[in-house]
């Protein structure tokens with residue numbers, strides 16, 4: 001489908017759900033895609049519409065947040081393609097932080113939780129980097145995402161690594177004692193990273209036992225979370241993580257609108273995700289205002305930030321996986 005046909009089809013689909021409870025998101029997205037037909041109308045939209053949206057940013061939903069299965073899948077694929085590019089390295093700071101903090105000396109399985117994992121591109125790049133550097137530890141990563149076709153998209157994205165025998169990938173219906181026990185056994189026996197995806201809302205994990213995961217992290221998720229749930233997300237992470245947690249996202253800055261507009265122009269769904277998410281992002285000032293003694297904050301030049309929570313040092317974590325799984329069995 002060429003760019004114009006895609007834009008027309010998207011607008012038609014948006015019109016099809018007018019009045020179904022998705023306003024004002026439908027109106028916002030329709031105007032965006034109308035403007036994306038030409039550079040002139042797009043720049044005009046940036047100058048005249050975007051500032052007003054920024055002021056009411058709780059009203060913004062990206063096209064990916066609306067209930068279009070086929071478009072959600074396409075948006076995930078396009079984001080994955082972009083994140084694979086060496087430059088600008090859209091998930092590099094998070095990948096490096098995870099690589100630095102993994103407990104390489106441990107023989108016990110390390111449990112990681114990735115919230116809003118999308119196609120598990122972060123995990124794909126992490127596993128690839130570990131293979132290149134010959135770093136091998138028993139490790140299970142559970143990805144959580146509530147997008148409906150995400151399991152198929154993740155399976156496709158990880159197919160290359162799985163067929164080379166670097167990782168095993170599975171879909172799990174819930175994060176429970178049985179599934180985690182099997183995955184922990186598999187990572188020890190097969191000496192392979194076990195990646196699993198669970199299609200559920202992340203807030204459904206709130207009853208899991210404290211400190212179940214060594215590390216908990218998320219990438220480009222925070223801006224999708226409603227204002228009144230952002231603190232709730234931090235609390236959930238503080239509860240579930242035993243050692244370190246990472247929050248990785250973009251912050252609001254004017255240059256963020258210029259560069260991505262050029263690189264994503266060819267792919268209007270990614271352009272929509274990038275630009276509307278920048279409009280929802282917290283500013284540097286807001287992030288600094290939220291800083292506290294538990295979460296350290298670091299900014300990166302390309303408009304990214306990383307918040308880090310340290311509950312215990314990675315070289316002395318509460319490594320007894322048996323106890324943690326037993327606690328899960330009691331739930």
Ligand SMILES: C[S@@+](CC[C@H](N)C(=O)[O-])C[C@H]1O[C@@H](n2cnc3c(N)ncnc32)[C@H](O)[C@@H]1O
Pocket residue numbers: 079083091115116117118119120121122144145146147200201202203218219220221224225
């Ligand atoms: C922009 S994507 C980022 C995907 C991935 N972390 C990455 O960086 O490539 C945000 C993801 O968060 C997911 N998401 C948003 N709200 C969620 C929730 N409440 N529970 C689970 N997943 C959620 C979306 O479905 C989407 O896949």
